[in-house]
Amino acid sequence: MNERIPALKREPEVPRRRISKLLAVLIALFAIVLVVLFFRSPLSKVADIRVTGTNHLSESEVKKALGIVPGDSFFSPGSSKLEGNVKALPPVKNVRVVKKFPGTVEVRVQEYGEVAMEIGTDGAVRVVLENGLAVPAKSGSLPDKPILTGWRPDDAARKALCQALASMPDDLLTDLSEIKPDPSASYPDRIKLFTRSRFEVITTISKLQEKIPYLSEIVENREPGRILMLEADTYLPFSAENAPSETGEADKHKENGTTQ
Template identity: 25%
Template sequence: MAEKKIVSIEDRIPKLKESRRKKSNRRLIMYLSFFFLLIAIIIYLQSSLSEIKSVEIKGNDHVDRDTILSLSGLTPGEDNYWKVDRKALAKKIEQHEEISAVQVDKHFPSTVEMKIEEYQRVGYVEREGSYYPILETGKELTDQKLKNPHGDAPLLLGFERQSYLEEMTRELQQLPSSVTQLISEVQWTPSDKNPYKIHLYMNDGFEVEASIRNFSQNMRSYPSIIAQLEPGQRGIIHIDVGAYFEEYPQQEKEGEESDEANR
């Protein structure tokens, strides 16, 4: 029978002491590391290293960068990167009447990015030789007087009654952008029988006679109507209760072809 090895208490005490010493050293290193990390964080937060170095603004077409930066209240080189509240910042910028939504992202170590979504412009109303944008919300930007409107929305001409203009705006809001982009001008041409009558000039060379009422619904058929016409045909497309094509008289058609050839 094998004899059991007996370890005396005198032999075990040095090993216990060594184990306790190692544990104490590890604990001390951990505390010191945490202390120096805390000091480093405090120094970083109090130094220029934690300041916003750049603000990137994307997606804005009509609202300029300086306006957005002013609304945000951010000052690169002064404001602390870690103190930026993304939701609160977005709400500040969304107060602008032309901005529908803002997404704010923070990119370590010092960049704030803002992605802007603007309300679509559905038209430019003409008043005394100047043009004013109208947003998809129906808001007319009376403080933005333009001599030459942008080509991103149709011109709205002759709308002397505000109620008809507002109704026309609502109809344009509901029209697919693919069709809206084909419209160059919308003229209000009321008659005794139909005060809602309008005349459109299209970017593809056609004209359209329609009514403001149910315009967004009726105008959806425009692409399919012109697709059925023969190449070179030009005229007026009547879209109201029904839809039909009225070709220009031959003399008028020849005059237009001559004008195009001389250009």
């Protein structure tokens, strides 16, 4: 007689959902440990700060304004915050901070352009930037720019002039030798310019940018003279001013004939 073999009892299975949760917890814990270890490692720290593009600012001044030093967190503060720190320096026109992993922070600075020079009350020569800021001139290196004379440092017209000079072509700006205020009742911002090519120019700060093409054309193609650029533009060569009139010449000849 055949006997039936009783079926073996199966061990109860652990629900798959419980395994998934356990695995997720383990992965999360492992990730947290890795993150903690990473942020404690040298890989998460600033190792090198590189500054480029400075002219009147020193590298140390930029680094001080940046607000971080090697050993600080590489990820915080962010690039925009660091850019704002450096942008607060008066000579800085634009700045870009680029972080390169691991540990390198590049600070790319663009300073305001040089537009003029001036001599301070102490006799020191200073370079004037397009935002009106005057900075000490580097020893043995003076830019070929016009000299501002007769201007007050806090004069708003002076700052407007510097901004207008920044829009001038380099060759024309280089040709300017001196710029002084020459205000009148009708034109409070009137100025007088002298060029190395021996032109004398009267215009206003507010009209200067508009008149640049006309000024360039005369300086390049005419003989030295006086240029008036206000509501209307006029040009008179110095040779015409010095030439004797026909009446004067006739009187002179008549006088000579009488004395003979």
